[in-house]
Amino acid sequence: MSVALVRRPLSIARAYEELQRPESGGVAVFVGTVRPDRTRRGRVVALEYDAHVPMALAALEALERRVVRRYRLTGAVAWHRLGVLPVGTAAVIVGAAAPHRAAALRACAGLIEELKREVPIWKTDRARRARRRRRPTGRPRGRAAGSRRAR
Amino acid sequence: MSVALVRRPLSIARAYEELQRPESGGVAVFVGTVRPDRTRRGRVVALEYDAHVPMALAALEALERRVVRRYRLTGAVAWHRLGVLPVGTAAVIVGAAAPHRAAALRACAGLIEELKREVPIWKTDRARRARRRRRPTGRPRGRAAGSRRAR
Amino acid sequence: MPGSVRLLLFGPAREAVGRAALDRPLAAEGATLGELVDAVAEEFLALRPVLQASRLAVNGRYASDRRLRLAPGDEIAVHPPYSGG
Amino acid sequence: MPGSVRLLLFGPAREAVGRAALDRPLAAEGATLGELVDAVAEEFLALRPVLQASRLAVNGRYASDRRLRLAPGDEIAVHPPYSGG
Numbered sequence: 001m002s003v004a005l006v007r008r009p010l011s012i013a014r015a016y017e018e019l020q021r022p023e024s025g026g027v028a029v030f031v032g033t034v035r036p037d038r039t040r041r042g043r044v045v046a047l048e049y050d051a052h053v054p055m056a057l058a059a060l061e062a063l064e065r066r067v068v069r070r071y072r073l074t075g076a077v078a079w080h081r082l083g084v085l086p087v088g089t090a091a092v093i094v095g096a097a098a099p100h101r102a103a104a105l106r107a108c109a110g111l112i113e114e115l116k117r118e119v120p121i122w123k124t125d126r127a128r129r130a131r132r133r134r135r136p137t138g139r140p141r142g143r144a145a146g147s148r149r150a151r
Numbered sequence: 152m153s154v155a156l157v158r159r160p161l162s163i164a165r166a167y168e169e170l171q172r173p174e175s176g177g178v179a180v181f182v183g184t185v186r187p188d189r190t191r192r193g194r195v196v197a198l199e200y201d202a203h204v205p206m207a208l209a210a211l212e213a214l215e216r217r218v219v220r221r222y223r224l225t226g227a228v229a230w231h232r233l234g235v236l237p238v239g240t241a242a243v244i245v246g247a248a249a250p251h252r253a254a255a256l257r258a259c260a261g262l263i264e265e266l267k268r269e270v271p272i273w274k275t276d277r278a279r280r281a282r283r284r285r286r287p288t289g290r291p292r293g294r295a296a297g298s299r300r301a302r
Numbered sequence: 303m304p305g306s307v308r309l310l311l312f313g314p315a316r317e318a319v320g321r322a323a324l325d326r327p328l329a330a331e332g333a334t335l336g337e338l339v340d341a342v343a344e345e346f347l348a349l350r351p352v353l354q355a356s357r358l359a360v361n362g363r364y365a366s367d368r369r370l371r372l373a374p375g376d377e378i379a380v381h382p383p384y385s386g387g
Numbered sequence: 388m389p390g391s392v393r394l395l396l397f398g399p400a401r402e403a404v405g406r407a408a409l410d411r412p413l414a415a416e417g418a419t420l421g422e423l424v425d426a427v428a429e430e431f432l433a434l435r436p437v438l439q440a441s442r443l444a445v446n447g448r449y450a451s452d453r454r455l456r457l458a459p460g461d462e463i464a465v466h467p468p469y470s471g472g
Contacts, residue, residue, distance in 0.1 A: 013164040016182065022239040025186035028179070028259070031167065032252060032387050035176035049386065050322075052312055052379050054362055056386075080386055088173040092387050101183060101472075105260045108179070112252060112387055120379075121386025122313025183472050200471065201407075203397055203464050206447055207471075231471055243472050252387075263472055271464075272471025273398025 001068060003060035004079045005051055005121075010090045019075040019097040026101035027075075028108035032092040034085050044125055046086045052120040056080070059119040063111065071107035073098050078111055080119070084126055091123075152219060154211035155230045156202055156272075161241045170226040170248040177252035178226075179259035183243040185236050188276075195276055197237045203271040207231070210270040214262065222258035224249050229262055231270070235277055242274075307372050309342060310379040311349075315356060318348040328374055335360065336368030338378060357381045392457050394427060395464040400441060403433035413459055420445065421453030423463065442466045 002018050012031055019027045037044045060078045068076050075097035085091055094115060096107035115121075153169050163182055170178045188195045211229045219227050226248035236242055245266060247258035266272075309324040316322050326338060335358060343350045358365050359379040360372070372378070394409040401407050411423060420443060428435045443450050444464040445457070457463070 011164075012167045012180070013162075016163045020182075020184065020239065020241075022187055025184060027182040027184065029163070029182075030252065030256060031171075031178040031180075033171065033176060033178065035250060036173055050312055050316070051386070052310065052359070052381065055359060055379070058362070088171065090171075099186060101181065101263060105181060105256070105263075109256045112256075116384065116387040118384070119386055120312065120381050120384055122382065123385045124313060124317060201397055201401070202471070203395065203444070203466065206444060206464070209447070267469065267472040269469070270471055271397065271466050271469055273401075273467065274470045275398060275402060 001064055001075065002077045002079070003057060003064055005053055005056060005060075006079065006081055007083050008081075010079055010081050010093045012090070012093060015077045015079065015093045015095045018077050019095050021074050021097060023099060024074045024097035024104075025099050026104035027095065027097045028101075028104040029093065029095035030108050030112050031090045032112065034087045034089050034091055036087045039125055041125065044087065046084050046126040047091070047123045048084045048126050049080070049082045049091055050122050050124070051080065051082055056120045060115070063114050063118055067096065067107050067110050067114070071096065071098060071103040071110070073103065073107055076107070076111065078115060080115075080121055082121075152215055152226065153228045153230070154208060154215055156204055156207060156211075157230065157232055158234050159232075161230055161232050161244045163241070163244060166228045166230065166244045166246045169228050170246050172225050172248060174250060175225045175248035175255075176250050177255035178246065178248045179252075179255040180244065180246035181259050181263050182241045183263065185238045185240050185242055187238045190276055192276065195238065197235050197277040198242070198274045199235045199277050200231070200233045200242055200272060200274050202231065202233055202273070207271045211266070214265050214269060218247065218258050218261050218265070222247065222249060222254040222261070224254065224258055227258070227262065229266060231266075231272055233272075305374050307338065307374065307376045307378060309338075310377060312379065312381060313385060314352045314382045315349060315380040318352050319346050328372060332371050332373070334368060335365060335370040335372060335378065338372060339368070352382050353380065355382055390459050392423065392459065392461045392463060394423075395462060397464065397466060398470060399437045399467045400434060400465040403437050404431050413457060417456055417458070419453060420450060420455040420457060420463065423457060424453070437467050438465065440467055 034047050064076050077095045079093045094111035096104045098104040185198050215227050224247050228246045230244045245262035247255045249255040306325050306327045391410050391412045
């Protein structure tokens with residue numbers, strides 16, 4: 001079981017390592033990435049993710065415990081990245097492992113649904129700001145902010 | 152879009168690379184691994200996967216095209232490994248990318264359901280044989296068989 | 303700051319105020335959660351609609367009772383609707 | 388083998404016969420899919436129940452008509468229920 005709020009890139013390979021156990025017949029992973037949505041201020045080039053860290057970690061842990069129990073999972077991850085993330089970047093990875101595929105798939109969908117509903121994390125559109133500062137859109141500011149793990 | 156039957160290890164990181172596009176807001180990946188099921192002949196230590204390769208590739212392609220159209224996916228993968236795979240090894244990876252998460256998650260579940268139903272691939276339990284030959288259970292025979300890509 | 307409380311502003315609340323945190327002195331006789339929030343809404347007009355849609359938390363726990371008495375050092379978090387993921 | 392056809396055996400069919408493929412000569416006047424399958428079922432008792440649950444494919448296409456006339460070089464695949472994934 002693993003929850004995290006991090007300022008460095010999320011790795012699906014690392015999430016899979018965390019989930020893979022001999023008794024897991026099925027591992028489902030969902031990655032949510034920053035989309036180039038159109039807004040009134042222009043096309044989104046980056047989103048900034050912010051969290052109320054201690055409450056968000058507690059909410060992630062409660063969510064994970066609940067989903068693990070409900071679907072009898074052998075493993076679960078719920079990792080969210082914080083900071084300014086350019087379009088295409090992975091912002092969230094959730095995953096579930098279970099002896100059978102249906103439980104893993106349903107649990108994975110449940111994790112992302114409930115994460116969005118229950119965990120104090122917010123995104124703010126950085127389209128305009130990125131343009132005004134003439135920052136190259138490909139440059140991930142979040143990474144430059146340091147790679148500290150929130151816990 | 153990518154289908155494959157391979158004799159080398161499957162990589163979830165490579166599947167994600169294949170799926171990740173700026174316009175994909177959600178990427179869902181499912182990995183099916185060999186479980187240590189109990190059978191009449193003892194506990195499974197490995198499964199052998201075999202396919203009718205040309206028909207299986209055609210079925211995978213048809214399946215992928217159908218699911219991509221049905222869920223308006225921006226990307227899809229359906230990769231299956233063949234050969235003798237010890238418990239814990241990834242045998243299949245399917246994945247779907249879409250602008251929104253619900254489509255990606257539903258398409259991913261659909262891919263694995265329909266793959267199991269429609270694609271001429273078979274597993275055979277290698278519990279007894281593995282024991283008789285005193286092959287170390289951790290050693291993946293499949294890998295030794297060569298890493299040729301089926302196409 | 304002794305004798306003061308800190309407001310933590312997230313997402314749209316932070317955008318409305320232009321800051322992530324505000325320190326506010328407590329009245330000598332103490333003040334309630336409702337009084338603090340009303341004072342801040344008075345000060346930052348753009349924060350009002352956000353506050354109406356937000357949940358509040360005091361020291362890491364959700365608090366819905368506006369009569370809750372605040373103590374020096376309390377952290378009051380303004381949680382607009384979540385939008386992570 | 389000229390004048391012969393090849394049976395491809397997968398999964399439980401391969402297990403029942405102990406081989407992945409069988410070459411069989413075609414009768415001079417030709418033979419049908421049904422005749423070939425019946426002859427093989429006669430030869431390998433363990434294959435009978437598997438054949439009943441299997442689909443057949445000829446040269447990569449599913450074939451359900453037992454009267455289908457076979458030609459030298461044809462590949463007949465025996466597909467028991469799939470179990471991949």
